[in-house]
Amino acid sequence: MKTFLDCFPCIMEQALKTARLATQDEAKIKEILDRTGEMFRNMSMLLPPPQLSVKMYQTVSEITGNIDPYKSLKLAHIEEANKLFESLKILIQDSKEPLLTAIRLSIAGNVIDLGVKTDFSLEEDIQKILKQDFAIFDYEDFKNDILKARRILYLGDNSGETVFDKLLIETIDKPITYAVRETPIINDATLKEARLSGLHEVANLISSGCPAPGTILDLCNEEFLDLYNDADLIISKGQGNFEGLSDENRNIYFLLKAKCKVIASHLNVSLGDIVLKSNKKRG
Amino acid sequence: MKTFLDCFPCIMEQALKTARLATQDEAKIKEILDRTGEMFRNMSMLLPPPQLSVKMYQTVSEITGNIDPYKSLKLAHIEEANKLFESLKILIQDSKEPLLTAIRLSIAGNVIDLGVKTDFSLEEDIQKILKQDFAIFDYEDFKNDILKARRILYLGDNSGETVFDKLLIETIDKPITYAVRETPIINDATLKEARLSGLHEVANLISSGCPAPGTILDLCNEEFLDLYNDADLIISKGQGNFEGLSDENRNIYFLLKAKCKVIASHLNVSLGDIVLKSNKKRG
Numbered sequence: 001m002k003t004f005l006d007c008f009p010c011i012m013e014q015a016l017k018t019a020r021l022a023t024q025d026e027a028k029i030k031e032i033l034d035r036t037g038e039m040f041r042n043m044s045m046l047l048p049p050p051q052l053s054v055k056m057y058q059t060v061s062e063i064t065g066n067i068d069p070y071k072s073l074k075l076a077h078i079e080e081a082n083k084l085f086e087s088l089k090i091l092i093q094d095s096k097e098p099l100l101t102a103i104r105l106s107i108a109g110n111v112i113d114l115g116v117k118t119d120f121s122l123e124e125d126i127q128k129i130l131k132q133d134f135a136i137f138d139y140e141d142f143k144n145d146i147l148k149a150r151r152i153l154y155l156g157d158n159s160g161e162t163v164f165d166k167l168l169i170e171t172i173d174k175p176i177t178y179a180v181r182e183t184p185i186i187n188d189a190t191l192k193e194a195r196l197s198g199l200h201e202v203a204n205l206i207s208s209g210c211p212a213p214g215t216i217l218d219l220c221n222e223e224f225l226d227l228y229n230d231a232d233l234i235i236s237k238g239q240g241n242f243e244g245l246s247d248e249n250r251n252i253y254f255l256l257k258a259k260c261k262v263i264a265s266h267l268n269v270s271l272g273d274i275v276l277k278s279n280k281k282r283g
Numbered sequence: 284m285k286t287f288l289d290c291f292p293c294i295m296e297q298a299l300k301t302a303r304l305a306t307q308d309e310a311k312i313k314e315i316l317d318r319t320g321e322m323f324r325n326m327s328m329l330l331p332p333p334q335l336s337v338k339m340y341q342t343v344s345e346i347t348g349n350i351d352p353y354k355s356l357k358l359a360h361i362e363e364a365n366k367l368f369e370s371l372k373i374l375i376q377d378s379k380e381p382l383l384t385a386i387r388l389s390i391a392g393n394v395i396d397l398g399v400k401t402d403f404s405l406e407e408d409i410q411k412i413l414k415q416d417f418a419i420f421d422y423e424d425f426k427n428d429i430l431k432a433r434r435i436l437y438l439g440d441n442s443g444e445t446v447f448d449k450l451l452i453e454t455i456d457k458p459i460t461y462a463v464r465e466t467p468i469i470n471d472a473t474l475k476e477a478r479l480s481g482l483h484e485v486a487n488l489i490s491s492g493c494p495a496p497g498t499i500l501d502l503c504n505e506e507f508l509d510l511y512n513d514a515d516l517i518i519s520k521g522q523g524n525f526e527g528l529s530d531e532n533r534n535i536y537f538l539l540k541a542k543c544k545v546i547a548s549h550l551n552v553s554l555g556d557i558v559l560k561s562n563k564k565r566g
Contacts, residue, residue: 005299005303005309005312005313005316006299008295008299008316008320009292009295009296009298009299012291012292012295012320013292016288016289016291016292020288026288029288030288030328033288033291033323034323034324036320037291037295037319037320037321037322037323037324038320038321038323038324039320040316040317040320040321041317041320041321045313
């Protein structure tokens, strides 16, 4: 997915939010906003939005010396999600359709997205998403593909959401490789946050090599690309991974909540809609 | 009021919105965003926000050749408000406290602010604001000052809101000078929109000389400044005028709805609150 003009004000907003987490020095924050503003001219609209935000995040680290401004928020969200883990596990086990309930919960976990907005209510959103209709619902395909799949690659997204991914992975109950970002970017999970979420207990953890808040194949490492090319089913969580892979012709299932109008419009759904979308060529 | 860091993403958002109204040429819109981003470094944080947005709006005109992108929206909002005029006039006349009802309605008209957001529901907002508690309510002072006042200056804000101002001016029923912007900026009223709202029937219309979406004294003309300095009561509508005049030591009453968090925080009220605030020195 290419970048839309609406992404530019959003990148400024993210720059301000990230800068404020990284420092309290107003002059440094102003310098980050100035530099971000100056980047727009040289940003290619043909690249996916997550790729454009990398340079902005690097600027924050460079100016403030803080390479992980979301560190404490990430830990807090993992802790919050971990506290819900056992009760949600029971909810899945007791449900009529455990796989679907686990999918819903893993999408509910996707509200912990600090790239878009910082205020969400996890428990409220869980209750809402457990009942919400899907705007795109390729569930039958997904269920069939999961049954047959032998090499499943799962693309993680936000820290905290990772705990919900663990529930889905346990429910699928097959060997799964779980890929995370190479370096801290927004509140996205790296290997550290994946381990804190207990994902090493249920999956083979790897770094995609990607420093962007999404899966941009051009920026991924060889180990990841081999697994990506070899996988017979890919589960892609969240907007950032969708933005990077929406034009790929692979057996990918996108699980996300449409939290920005650009994504919603690209998916032809409404803001706030939940999606389980196969990108297999239909025919 | 000085500019806050939060104003920068908002200026980018305004640039995009205004550019899209002015042209459908994506390359021109991108150029407007690029130039706006490049302006931040040289924008002084000591100036009030409306002053900073002037250059951005000039860039839109320069690149698109459209000097009044909000033209048709302004006319539509005046028309919408004009249709409500007679019924609101009766509402004021029939109310227990006509002056207060007229003040509430003039604040309700302040929702027609396209600098902050483009979606509002005028009739719904009117009903809400007729019942809403004021977060700051210097009404007794206002009422007393209005009784004594001989030289009242009324600072207009948005087109459409102008029609609601006409209702308040009729209710006050004293000679009033109504000042508007010099040139088109966002949906702010100029002399043209003030006349279309019938304000020439109830007030002496003048241009403040200000090209900014607010009252920035440094940018105002002499005629306005003479009236401003001579007035014994100034009614200031909306955020833009407040941003320009909040630090002035004059007998100004600010009537507004706090529609952005920077203004809300500066006034120590919540987002969405309505305000009738005197800036007289208390003691």
